[in-house]
Amino acid sequence: MILISSCLVGHPVRxxxxxxLNSRLKQLVEDGKAxxxxxxxxxxxQVPREPAEIRGGDGEAVWQGQARVVTRSGQDVTAQFKEGALQTLAMCRQYQVTLVILKEYSPSCGTQMIYNGQFDSTKQPGLGVTSALLRRNGIQVINEKDPLLEGHGLD
Ligand code: SF4
Structure with a gap:
């Protein structure tokens, strides 16, 4: 089974x-593959919610206790982000997930680049909180632009 960020398959959850929406990824869900x-x-x-960014590092630093997730107004939502990551990991185990495709730049789902925590639209290298936890647990995590999606039986 494959897991895909809900927003990429058309759910209005940002x-x-x-x-x-990425129509190709949505098709994987409709075909029962994801x-x-x-x-x-x-x-x-909830939806809608205040935008949040990671301050002090990336998702890996959050798990090391060195960074926090905060909203634009300064509310600390680290606990909610960690809980969501733990629930996603539990889903991976429950459904024997072999590949996770997540939305790049998100403070939860980013796999290579995230925003810098200053809310100034600047991106920097780093993982989201969920991506970091899944990778720590040996799960393959890619983003929606990964060349791996061109082939490898995902069509
Ligand atoms: S990027 Fe991840 S956390 Fe954000 S809306 Fe999409 S699925 Fe949800």
Whole structure:
């Protein structure tokens, strides 16, 4: 089974109530090859919600206790982000997930680049909180632009 960020398969679950539809990935769900997951909703956050970024590092630093996830107004939502990541890991184990495809740049789902924690639209290398936990647990995590999606039996 494959897990895919819910926003990528057309669910309007982003902080601003919009989606990030990728029709090809949505087709994987419709074909029964993949399931959607939104870590931030599973962590107890709502739609819409304030945008959040990681301050002090990336998702790996969050798990090391060196960084926090904060909203634009300064609310600490680290606990909700960690809970969503843990729930996503539990889903991976329950459904024997072999590949997770997550939305790049998200503070939960980013796999290579995330925003820098200053809310100034600047990106920097780093993992989201969920991506970091899944990788720590040996699960393959890629983003929606990964060349791996061109082939490898995903069509
Ligand atoms: S990027 Fe991840 S956490 Fe954000 S809306 Fe999409 S699935 Fe949910």
């Amino acid at each position: 902080y601003d109530g919009r989606d990030q 399931m959607p997951v939104c870590p931030e909703l599973m962590g107890g956050l």
